[in-house]
Amino acid sequence: MTTKETIELFDKYVIANYSRLPRVIVKGQGCYCYDSDGKEILDMFPGWAVSGIGHCHPKVVEAIRKQAGELLHIDNTFYSEPQGKLAKLLSERAFGGKCFFCNSGAEANEAALKLARLYTSQEKYKFITAEGSFHGRTFATVAATAQPKYHEGFLPLLPGFLYVPFNDVGALKAAFSDEVAAVLVEAIQGEGGINIATKEYLEAIRELCDVNGAVMILDEVQTGAGRTGKWFAYQHFGVEPDIMTMAKALGGGVAIGAMMAKEEIASSLVPGKHASTFGGNALACAAAVATIEAIEQEKLLENAVELGEYAKDKLNQLKEKHSIIDHVRGIGLMIGVQLKGPGSDIVDKCLENGLRINCTNETVLRFMPPMIVNKSQIDKAIDILDSVLSEG
Numbered sequence: 001m002t003t004k005e006t007i008e009l010f011d012k013y014v015i016a017n018y019s020r021l022p023r024v025i026v027k028g029q030g031c032y033c034y035d036s037d038g039k040e041i042l043d044m045f046p047g048w049a050v051s052g053i054g055h056c057h058p059k060v061v062e063a064i065r066k067q068a069g070e071l072l073h074i075d076n077t078f079y080s081e082p083q084g085k086l087a088k089l090l091s092e093r094a095f096g097g098k099c100f101f102c103n104s105g106a107e108a109n110e111a112a113l114k115l116a117r118l119y120t121s122q123e124k125y126k127f128i129t130a131e132g133s134f135h136g137r138t139f140a141t142v143a144a145t146a147q148p149k150y151h152e153g154f155l156p157l158l159p160g161f162l163y164v165p166f167n168d169v170g171a172l173k174a175a176f177s178d179e180v181a182a183v184l185v186e187a188i189q190g191e192g193g194i195n196i197a198t199k200e201y202l203e204a205i206r207e208l209c210d211v212n213g214a215v216m217i218l219d220e221v222q223t224g225a226g227r228t229g230k231w232f233a234y235q236h237f238g239v240e241p242d243i244m245t246m247a248k249a250l251g252g253g254v255a256i257g258a259m260m261a262k263e264e265i266a267s268s269l270v271p272g273k274h275a276s277t278f279g280g281n282a283l284a285c286a287a288a289v290a291t292i293e294a295i296e297q298e299k300l301l302e303n304a305v306e307l308g309e310y311a312k313d314k315l316n317q318l319k320e321k322h323s324i325i326d327h328v329r330g331i332g333l334m335i336g337v338q339l340k341g342p343g344s345d346i347v348d349k350c351l352e353n354g355l356r357i358n359c360t361n362e363t364v365l366r367f368m369p370p371m372i373v374n375k376s377q378i379d380k381a382i383d384i385l386d387s388v389l390s391e392g
């Protein structure tokens with residue numbers, strides 16, 4: 001099929017709820033993807049943070065092939081090995097909780113919100129979330145997402161959500177009451193512009209939840225699975241949540257979502273209260289197991305720390321040269337370049353020059369290279385960005 005023919009199929013048959021670039025991607029490998037015209041793209045935002053260990057990682061592809069030959073899916077009426085293995089690997093790398101599996105980040109957050117309601121008393125129906133957050137697009141998670149632009153057209157929202165400014169301990173205290181079931185936050189806001197929580201803020205959430213009998217939920221959908229150089233972002237802050245949600249990079253490119261809860265809380269989720277038909281299917285779980293093993297075998301957490309520092313240094317050097325850059329922030333390979341003006345034209349021009357990055361919250365360039373990235377690939381990305389910024 002030609003590029004034009006594929007795009008025509010979309011125009012005729014696919015709902016136009018995304019603004020798409022006029023390119024058809026036909027292949028992905030490591031830090032690169034390729035379009036139908038044979039153009040190579042250095043992908044520093046692979047799969048919107050899904051391909052965290054690069055496109056088509058050989059260990060993940062191999063695990064999928066093997067699992068596909070044995071069992072693709074069996075419903076949760078039965079036990080299956082990959083789901084059990086994955087739950088163990090995740091539990092051991094986090095806070096020793098138990099897992100529920102689903103298929104996306106929004107679903108993982110839905111599960112977390114429902115569990116918080118079940119575990120706390122029924123008078124507790126309020127949730128506190130932070131301005132600038134992003135938690136998904138389902139009705140509950142869009143209500144949790146404290147950004148008005150995502151609410152337009154969907155009012156009235158599910159009631160009970162209280163929005164507070166991010167990193168504002170005073171506002172958090174003022175919003176708290178014994179009606180609050182949970183606080184749901186990201187340790188680093190992704191869509192909101194790579195905004196990093198302060199240690200004091202996460203500690204205050206922990207303490208207020210404990211004092212008020214509420215549950216602390218961390219949304220690690222974007223920050224988890226090693227992206228920040230630790231398995232989960234909360235591990236940088238020394239504050240442990242009661243419930244954590246994961247998705248995006250967890251499956252190495254395959255759709256999967258997960259919620260982990262401390263055992264005492266998890267035990268509220270009894271048969272009949274929540275479920276997902278595809279959740280925990282053998283194929284997705286085998287892919288996630290292979291992703292975790294690859295991260296360990298190839299020392300990709302260490303690489304994320306080292307290359308994250310390298311990339312931030314290089315971006316800071318660009319800042320000296322280009323006054324449009326205000327500052328650079330991030331942890332590990334989750335990096336934002338705060339601009340003094342809009343960034344979408346810069347992102348478009350980078351793509352024309354063979355580099356994919358992203359712009360979020362209008363003025364933040366988002367760099368989230370795969371954890372397998374090396375120095376020369378970072379250098380190349382910086383060179384392209386440098387030349388685009390030099391054009392003005």
Ligand SMILES: *Cc1c(COP(=O)(O)O)cnc(C)c1O
Nearest residue numbers: 104105106134135136190221222
């Ligand atoms: C992407 C994202 C979600 C939603 O995940 P989906 O898989 O698109 O439902 C939720 N929370 C955060 C922090 C995200 O980045």
